[in-house]
Amino acid sequence: MNSRGLWEKIKKSDVEPGRRCVKHKWVMDIKRSGRFRARLVACGYSQTPGIDFTEAYSPVINDMDLDAVIFDVETTFLHGDLKEKTHMDCPDGMVAIGNECLLLKQTIYGLVQSAARCNHTSSLSC
Secondary structure, three states: OOOOEEEEEEEHHOOOOOOOOOOHHHHHHHHOOOOOOEEEEEEEHHOOOOOOOOOOOOOOOOOOOOOOOOOOOOHHHOOOOEEEEEEEEEOOOOOOOOOEEEEEEEEEOOOOOHHHHHHHHHOOOO
């Protein structure tokens, strides 16, 4: 995620007044193929509507005798560009010097606006 430029480190004192850092957690999983995966997920419930996000999107399929095909798109939510300034605490395992946090440049899993931003910037319908 560092090498993809998803965020930049800033000092917490540079965070604008009235904004707070979004919480996060690590989610560990075993894929259908048997591979172990770790995913950094933002806790969207800690975002403030109108400040941290202005748009949400939730695609839905109606139950009209349609056949569903399940496929896995790697890092799909890591391609959406954020419109809002969103800050997140540095995750466990990241070297943070002093009182630093992350300014997110692109969406990550768990943000309320991740699906909407992915849908706007991707040719793939998320």
